[in-house]
Amino acid sequence: MHFTTVVTPPQGKPTGRLDVVKAAAVARLTQEDWQKTRDKMLATCGQCHSRNFARAELEKGDQMIRETDRLMAEAIRTVAKSKVWLEIVYLVIPTLNDRMDLIREMAKWVRGEAGEHVPVHFSRFNPMYLVKNLPPTPLSTLESARRTALEEGLRFVYVGNVPGHGGESTYCPGCGGVAVGRVGYSVESVRIKKGKCEKCGTPIPGIWA
Numbered sequence: 001m002h003f004t005t006v007v008t009p010p011q012g013k014p015t016g017r018l019d020v021v022k023a024a025a026v027a028r029l030t031q032e033d034w035q036k037t038r039d040k041m042l043a044t045c046g047q048c049h050s051r052n053f054a055r056a057e058l059e060k061g062d063q064m065i066r067e068t069d070r071l072m073a074e075a076i077r078t079v080a081k082s083k084v085w086l087e088i089v090y091l092v093i094p095t096l097n098d099r100m101d102l103i104r105e106m107a108k109w110v111r112g113e114a115g116e117h118v119p120v121h122f123s124r125f126n127p128m129y130l131v132k133n134l135p136p137t138p139l140s141t142l143e144s145a146r147r148t149a150l151e152e153g154l155r156f157v158y159v160g161n162v163p164g165h166g167g168e169s170t171y172c173p174g175c176g177g178v179a180v181g182r183v184g185y186s187v188e189s190v191r192i193k194k195g196k197c198e199k200c201g202t203p204i205p206g207i208w209a
């Protein structure tokens, strides 16, 4: 399946095709949908293997994924406690990890475990290489993710992979002004002096030149 025009790139507006992708249950959106997909897979494996063998093998896979998540969480905690600068990038992939309730949970977790000042970047996914069957992330999804994380108290939340988007810039949590203006990878303006907002004096954590 190829959905190359699900989103019109300059405006990032989803066309009807995103609904088509969702309707095709490309991903497991809820526990119920997940169970349905799992049962279908078990039935397939069961054509050649015993059900118990297939179930145990699939559970091993689940366990591996859980273990990977646990290791990632541990890595984030370790770096957050150290003096190493930590930023988190969340690649938002339509239907796979774009549920706002999960993004909210993630933001809460980051705030609690790593701190409100840890920057989180919600990056736009683009279909390529092995995942060409999903559309680019709609801008509205990235913007909702950013809003949700800010609501949960994270101070520095960005929209990534969308050159020219306002969400690339750093905003002062004190006065809301642009502290570092960015377009793509270029810095357009810096209004930080000695680690503080030039306008209102609020500290802006970071390693500033």
Ligand code: HEC
Residues within 6 Å of the ligand: 041, 044, 045, 046, 047, 048, 049, 054, 057, 058
């Ligand atoms: C069309 C029949 C068929 C289907 C469907 C199938 N398998 Fe297999 N599977 C085999 C065969 C035959 C082997 C043995 C291959 C070999 O030993 O070279 C095998 C081997 C395996 C092995 C390795 C076992 C070992 O001890 O080395 C695992 C694990 C496995 N299958 C899991 C699954 C799972 C999980 C599914 C469902 C997602 C599945 N298989 C679906 C036929 C099938």
